[in-house]
Amino acid sequence: MNPTKSSAISLRVNGETHSLTVDNRTTLLDALREHIDLTGTKKGCDQGQCGACTVLLDGRRANSCLQLAVAAEGRAVTTIEGMADGERLHPVQQAFLDFDGYQCGYCTPGQVCSAVAVIEEHAAGWPSAATADIRPETGPPPLDDNEIRERMSGNLCRCGAYVSIVRAVAEAAAQAAAVRESAGDTTPDGGSGSGTVPAGGSGARVTA
Amino acid sequence: MREFGYMRATDVTEAVSLLATDPEARFLGGGTNLVDLMKTGVENPALLIDVRELPLDRIEVADDGALKIGATVTNSDLAADPEVRRRYPALAQAVLAGASGQLRNMATVGGNLLQRTRCGYFGDTTQPCNKRVPGSGCPALTGEHHNHAILDWSEHCVATHPSDMGVALAAFDAVVSVHTADGPAELPLSEFYLPVGDTPHRETALPPGALITGVTLPAAPVAARSRYRKVRERASYAFANGSIAAALDVEDGTVRDVRLAFGAVASRPWRARKAEQALTGGPATPEAFAAAADAELAAARPLTHNGYKVPLIRNLVVAMLTELTQEDAR
Numbered sequence: 001m002n003p004t005k006s007s008a009i010s011l012r013v014n015g016e017t018h019s020l021t022v023d024n025r026t027t028l029l030d031a032l033r034e035h036i037d038l039t040g041t042k043k044g045c046d047q048g049q050c051g052a053c054t055v056l057l058d059g060r061r062a063n064s065c066l067q068l069a070v071a072a073e074g075r076a077v078t079t080i081e082g083m084a085d086g087e088r089l090h091p092v093q094q095a096f097l098d099f100d101g102y103q104c105g106y107c108t109p110g111q112v113c114s115a116v117a118v119i120e121e122h123a124a125g126w127p128s129a130a131t132a133d134i135r136p137e138t139g140p141p142p143l144d145d146n147e148i149r150e151r152m153s154g155n156l157c158r159c160g161a162y163v164s165i166v167r168a169v170a171e172a173a174a175q176a177a178a179v180r181e182s183a184g185d186t187t188p189d190g191g192s193g194s195g196t197v198p199a200g201g202s203g204a205r206v207t208a
Numbered sequence: 209m210r211e212f213g214y215m216r217a218t219d220v221t222e223a224v225s226l227l228a229t230d231p232e233a234r235f236l237g238g239g240t241n242l243v244d245l246m247k248t249g250v251e252n253p254a255l256l257i258d259v260r261e262l263p264l265d266r267i268e269v270a271d272d273g274a275l276k277i278g279a280t281v282t283n284s285d286l287a288a289d290p291e292v293r294r295r296y297p298a299l300a301q302a303v304l305a306g307a308s309g310q311l312r313n314m315a316t317v318g319g320n321l322l323q324r325t326r327c328g329y330f331g332d333t334t335q336p337c338n339k340r341v342p343g344s345g346c347p348a349l350t351g352e353h354h355n356h357a358i359l360d361w362s363e364h365c366v367a368t369h370p371s372d373m374g375v376a377l378a379a380f381d382a383v384v385s386v387h388t389a390d391g392p393a394e395l396p397l398s399e400f401y402l403p404v405g406d407t408p409h410r411e412t413a414l415p416p417g418a419l420i421t422g423v424t425l426p427a428a429p430v431a432a433r434s435r436y437r438k439v440r441e442r443a444s445y446a447f448a449n450g451s452i453a454a455a456l457d458v459e460d461g462t463v464r465d466v467r468l469a470f471g472a473v474a475s476r477p478w479r480a481r482k483a484e485q486a487l488t489g490g491p492a493t494p495e496a497f498a499a500a501a502d503a504e505l506a507a508a509r510p511l512t513h514n515g516y517k518v519p520l521i522r523n524l525v526v527a528m529l530t531e532l533t534q535e536d537a538r
Contacts, residue, residue, distance in 0.1 A: 003213030003255060024214045024256070027243070047244050048311060060284070060313040066243045067314065070214045071236065071258050118309065126288045129304040129444065134297055136290040153444035154308020 009073040013038065014082030022069045029053045031069035032079060040080040040109045044156070051155035054110035055079050061117035063154075080109035083116065092116050092172040101168035103159030111155045115169045118151045119143075119176050143173045209246050216258040220387050223259050224419050228389065230255040235419060237280065237319035240311050245324060249333045250340060260316065264421055267291065273427030279318030279385075279420045283307065283373070286317060296425060298434035298453045302376040305438040308445050318420035321374060321384065321400070322412070325367035325475075326447055328352055338364045339408040354513040355449055358505075359474040365408030366511060369401065369476050370447050376436055378477035379453040379469035380425050386418040393418075401476030408475070430457045430465040433535065437528055438471070439520060448472040450517050452524040456532040458492040466529070468504075470521055480504045483525065492533045494526055501525035 008021045011028075013036060020035045029046075032038045032055070044052030046065045053065040056078035064077075083090040092115045095101065102108045122143050127134040130150035131141045141147055148169045149162070157165060213230075217223035227233045232254035236242060245251040264278035267289050275291060286292060287303040307315065329335045329347050336344035348356055348366050356366040374397070382397040395413060402410055414420070425431075434455035440446040451471035457464045466487045468480035483504035490496050501522040508518050 003215055005211040005213060007214060024212055025209045025246075047247065048240060051308065051310060054310055057313075061310045062314050063240070063310045066240050066311075068214070068236075068239060068243060068256075071216075071239065071260065114310065121284075121309065124288075126284070127293065127300065127304060129301070131304075134293050134300055134304075136293050150444050151309055154310045 007070045007073075009070055011036070011069065011072060011077060012075070013077045014079060024068065024070050026069045027065050028055070028057075028067040028069045028072045028077065029064035031072075032064065032077070035069075038079050038081050042106055042109055044107065044110075049156070050107070050110075051114060052107050052110040054113040054155065056113055056117060059117075059120070061114050078113070080112055083112060090116065091175050092119070092168070095168040095172040095175070096165070099164050099168040099171060101161060101165040102157070103161050107155060107157045107159075111152070111157065111165060114152060114155045115165075115172065118148070118169065119173045121151070122147070122173065123176065123180065143170065145170070148173075209249070210252045210254070212246075212253055213255040214258065215255065217262060220262060220264070220419060220421060223257055223262060224387055224389055224417060226257045227419070228417050233257055235259050235318075237316040238282065238311075238314035239319075240307070240315045241319065241323040245331070248331060250324070250331060259318075259419065264318075270424070275425040275427075277317055277423045277425070279422050280316045283312035283315045283317070283320065284309070286373075287312065294432065296376065296380055296428075296431045296434065298379065298431070298436040298455060299373070299376040299425075301436035302372040302438075302451075302453060305436060305448075305451070306372040317373070317423055320371055321377075321420060321423075323371060324411075326370045327356065327367035330367060339367060339411075342407070342409045349511070352513075353511045355447070355472065356511060356514055357474050358508040358510045358514060358517045359470075359478055360403065360507075361475065361509070362404045362406065362408070364406050365404050365475065367408070367475060368472050369474070370472070371477060372436070372438060372448065372451060372471060374477040375451055375469045375471035376434075376453040377423060377425070378479045379434070379455060379467040380428055380431050383424045383426070384420060385422040385424065386414060387421050388415050388418045392421070394424075397423075397477075398479060404475045411475075428455075428467075430455045430467060433457065433532060434467065435528055435532065437524060439524070450520040450524060452521070452528055454525070454528040454532060456492070456529055458533050461492055463487045463490055463492050463496075468500075468525065470524075473508075473517060473521060480525075482506075487529075492529070494530055497526045497529040498522065 006023045010019045042052040044050035048063045048066045055064045125140045128150045130146045234253040236256040236258045264280040268276045287300045293300045329337045384395045436453045438448045438451040453469045455467040470478040483500040486500040486503045
C-alpha cells in the first residue's frame with residue numbers, strides 16, 4: 001500500500017466549504033492562512049504552547065498548529081473571522097475592545113477564540129484546576145479571576161495584558177450569563193454537571 | 209518533516225490491519241504530542257492511521273461497577289464526566305492539572321498513555337539520546353536534569369514520564385485494553401511501562417501493532433476520597449516537578465485503605481506500594497505518613513540537580529494524607 005503524500009480535502013470554515021489539495025504535513029493553521037487566506041489566526045510558537053493559533057473545532061477550542069488539516073476534514077472550523085455577526089462584534093470581541101484586553105494584538109484572535117470557549121465550557125459545568133470542589137453535585141464555581149486565569153492559561157500574551165484580558169473575559173461571561181437567564185435557560189447546570197459543550201454546528205456562540 | 213501518507217480508520221479491526229501495511233506507520237489520535245515531535249524530527253512516520261473517529265469515545269459503568277473509558281475520550285470529556293468526578297476525583301483533578309484547555313480538547317486517553325518524555329535531550333535531534341537513538345548516550349546524566357527521575361533510572365536514561373493522568377490511573381489499578389491482529393487483550397497499567405534498564409527506547413509492553421482501545425478502572429470505594437496535587441514551576445500549564453495522587457479511608461484513626469502514586473519521579477507513573485503497605489492497618493498520623501513516604505523514597509537516587517524532589521514528594525505525601533484524614537473526620 002502506498003497512500004499519496006497529499007490529499008484533496010474539503011474544509012468547512014465559518015460555515016463555508018473550501019476544497020483544496022494539501023500536502024499531508026500541512027497544519028490546519030497553515031491551511032487557513034496560506035490556502036484560504038484567513039490570516040486572522042496567528043502563528044506564534046507553532047508547537048502548542050502559546051495559543052495564538054486557537055480556533056474552534058466542532059465548537060471546542062483547539063491549537064490549529066498541532067491539528068493536521070487532512071485530519072480536520074469533516075469538522076466545523078470557526079476562526080476569529082467567523083466570530084462577528086455581520087458588522088456586530090461578538091460580545092467577547094467587544095469586551096476586549098472595551099477593556100483594552102491587548103497591546104500589540106498578535107495573540108488577540110487566539111485569546112478571543114479561547115475566551116468564547118471558556119465561557120461555554122464554564123456554562124456547561126466543566127471544572128478546572130482552580131476549582132476547589134469538583135463534585136458534580138456542587139455545580140460550577142463562580143467564574144472569578146482565579147478561574148479565568150487558570151482556564152485561559154493556554155493563551156500567552158507577551159505584552160502582558162493579562163489584567164485587562166481577565167476583566168474582558170469576566171465582563172463577557174457576565175453578559176452571556178445574563179442573556180442565558182433572560183432566555184429562561186437555567187444553565188450553568190449544577191444538577192447533572194455533565195459538561196456537554198457543543199460537539200457540532202458551525203461554531204460556538206455565547207449569545208443565545 | 210518527512211512526507212507521510214494519511215488514512216482514516218473507521219473501526220478497530222481496520223485500524224489494526226492498516227497499521228500492519230507499513231512498518232513505519234503510526235496511529236494518530238489527538239496529535240498533540242505526535243505532530244509536535246514530527247515537526248522537530250523526533251518522530252518520522254511514513255504513514256499515519258487516524259484513529260480519532262473510532263467508536264471508542266464513551267465512558268461507561270460496567271455491571272461490576274468498573275468504569276470503562278474509551279481510548280478516544282478526550283481529556284476534557286474525561287475530566288468533566290460526572291462519574292469520574294464523583295468516584296475518582298483524583299483522576300479528574302490530574303487531567304485538569306495537565307496541559308491547557310485547548311490541548312485537553314484534542315488529547316485522547318490512549319495518546320496520553322503513549323506520550324513521550326519532555327526531556328530536553330530527547331526533543332533535540334542535535335543531541336545524543338539513548339531513548340531516541342539507542343546507544344548514542346545520555347547527556348542528561350551530567351547535564352540539565354533538574355526535572356529528571358529520582359527512582360528506578362539507569363545510566364542509560366534518567367527521563368521521566370510526563371503524564372498527570374497516568375499517575376491517577378496507576379493509583380486506581382487501571383487496566384489497559386488493547387486490540388491486535390489476534391484480537392482483544394488486556395494489560396494492567398502496572399505492567400504497561402517497561403523498566404528503563406538498558407533499553408530506554410522500549411517504553412511499553414504493548415504487543416507489536418497493538419491499538420489501545422480503552423482503560424478500565426475497577427470499582428474502588430476508597431477512590432471517592434482522593435486528590436491529585438501537582439507542584440510545578442508556574443501556576444498553570446507546565447509539567448510537574450513532582451505530583452501525587454492519593455486516596456485514603458480511615459476508620460477510628462486507623463488506615464483501612466490507601467492508594468498512593470507519584471508523578472515526575474520515574475520513567476513511569478510510580479505506584480508507591482511500599483508506602484501503602486507501611487500505612488495499611490496503622491495509625492493515620494502525620495508521623496506515620498512521613499515514615500511511609502521515607503520507606504518508599506529509601507530507594508531514591510537523586511542526581512546532582514534534582515535532590516529537591518525527595519523532600520518534595522515526602523512533604524506532598526504528608527500534606528495530602530493529612531488533608532484527606534481531616535476530610536474523613538468531617
